[in-house]
Amino acid sequence: MVRVAIVGSTGYGGVELIRLLQAHPQVEITSVISSSSAGAPIAEGFPHLTEIRTDALDGVDVGLMKSKADVVFLATPAGVAAKLAPQLLDAGLKVIDLSGDFRLRSAAEYETWYKHAPADEAYLSKAVFGLAEVFGDRVRGVDFISNPGCYPTATLLGLVPAVKAGWIDPATIIIDAKSGVSGAGRGLSQTVHYAEANENLSAYKVNRHQHIPEIEQTLSDVAGRPVVTTFTTHLVPMTRGIMSTMYASIVGGPGARSEADFIGLYKEFYAGRKFVRVRPQGKLPATKEVWGSNYCDIGFAVDSRTGRVTIVSVIDNLVKGAAGQAIQNLNLMMGWDEATGLQFIPAYP
Ligand SMILES: NC(=O)C1=CN([C@@H]2O[C@H](COP(=O)(O)OP(=O)(O)OC[C@H]3O[C@@H](n4cnc5c(N)ncnc54)[C@H](OP(=O)(O)O)[C@@H]3O)[C@@H](O)[C@H]2O)C=CC1
Numbered sequence: 001m002v003r004v005a006i007v008g009s010t011g012y013g014g015v016e017l018i019r020l021l022q023a024h025p026q027v028e029i030t031s032v033i034s035s036s037s038a039g040a041p042i043a044e045g046f047p048h049l050t051e052i053r054t055d056a057l058d059g060v061d062v063g064l065m066k067s068k069a070d071v072v073f074l075a076t077p078a079g080v081a082a083k084l085a086p087q088l089l090d091a092g093l094k095v096i097d098l099s100g101d102f103r104l105r106s107a108a109e110y111e112t113w114y115k116h117a118p119a120d121e122a123y124l125s126k127a128v129f130g131l132a133e134v135f136g137d138r139v140r141g142v143d144f145i146s147n148p149g150c151y152p153t154a155t156l157l158g159l160v161p162a163v164k165a166g167w168i169d170p171a172t173i174i175i176d177a178k179s180g181v182s183g184a185g186r187g188l189s190q191t192v193h194y195a196e197a198n199e200n201l202s203a204y205k206v207n208r209h210q211h212i213p214e215i216e217q218t219l220s221d222v223a224g225r226p227v228v229t230t231f232t233t234h235l236v237p238m239t240r241g242i243m244s245t246m247y248a249s250i251v252g253g254p255g256a257r258s259e260a261d262f263i264g265l266y267k268e269f270y271a272g273r274k275f276v277r278v279r280p281q282g283k284l285p286a287t288k289e290v291w292g293s294n295y296c297d298i299g300f301a302v303d304s305r306t307g308r309v310t311i312v313s314v315i316d317n318l319v320k321g322a323a324g325q326a327i328q329n330l331n332l333m334m335g336w337d338e339a340t341g342l343q344f345i346p347a348y349p
């Protein structure tokens with residue numbers, strides 16, 4: 001069994017890691033860690049874990065993690081992993097970071113978008129960006145994985161095959177994304193206050209969202225030239241789920257590619273990958289259809305009048321957008337089947 005520690009285990013991403021890892025056949029959770037509640041039993045704050053996890057929370061102590069674990073998941077706010085991950089790696093531990101601290105190759109870009117001091121460049125260059133279905137081969141066997149953001153996961157899985165094939169013009173891409181409130185984490189803020197979020201729909205961080213450079217970094221790599229995009233995020237009054245609706249002009253204009261063509265291209269690109277499901281012609285996915293699962297479902301609508309394609313991609317932000325993809329990356333890191341412990345279907349309705 002591989003021994004796992006979770007830093008940030010009292011947050012939404014951390015507690016979702018506990019739920020999923022508890023059922024993983026090759027993993028034992030040996031330390032659940034909190035920077036503010038060390039010593040308390042985890043089930044005290046999370047009654048749904050009663051009689052499932054009786055352990056007390058450990059403090060953030062690199063030596064203790066070294067003695068108790070082989071792999072550490074960091075489910076912590078931006079800025080924490082930048083300092084902690086290098087210490088864990090130096091101690092010989094494997095690390096999977098769920099935050100944005102190691103996703104951007106450029107330290108200057110990180111500082112611009114996240115407004116935090118960046119990680120040491122020597123460690124930035126060690127992190128492998130774990131978008132498993134696109135970069136899975138790079139992830140296998142490595143010691144340090146940077147888990148993609150929730151919006152970038154839905155968006156990039158929806159765009160990469162078409163950009164890579166040269167079927168859509170990257171300069172015309174517009175991304176219209178929506179998230180449930182758990183995407184904002186467990187901390188309280190006015191935005192996620194019930195009276196502000198319920199029966200409301202609001203756009204936020206327009207043209208300044210920290211996921212813009214992460215999306216552009218991978219699209220530029222895939223296109224082989226710099227790509228900039230318009231990316232607008234919206235808060236939806238639901239608990240889990242992300243829908244990324246993407247618009248782009250089809251190269252060759254109206255009539256050049258049909259919905260059946262896009263479906264064929266994506267099925268081929270994701271052949272053998274269990275967690276991307278391409279919808280049949282005329283069917284677009286909804287967030288409920290991936291709820292609680294590690295699936296990313298993608299559908300297409302081609303407009304023969306405008307020559308544009310609409311691509312709809314949905315995930316559960318806490319599973320494929322965070323804990324599930326992190327476990328998929330653990331599986332690849334350890335050389336196991338990427339689906340180990342993750343083959344459950346969505347909860348419905
Ligand atoms: N929510 C989502 O859908 C997604 C989140 N992410 C990213 O994953 C990370 C975790 O997100 P999420 O779980 O939602 O966030 P939460 O705010 O729910 O939880 C973060 C946890 O980190 C712990 N923490 C805070 N400061 C420190 C510190 N200095 N050292 C160690 N632990 C600390 C806190 O627990 P305690 O006080 O007990 O230590 C807190 O519970 C973030 O970087 C987020 O951006 C990525 C994809 C999706």
Ligand SMILES: CC(=O)N[C@@H](CCC(=O)OP(=O)(O)O)C(=O)O
Nearest residue numbers: 099100149150179180183184210
């Ligand atoms: C609904 C909501 O507020 N979502 C958050 C997602 C944050 C996140 O996951 O941040 P990193 O991936 O950068 O760590 C946001 O839009 O900022």
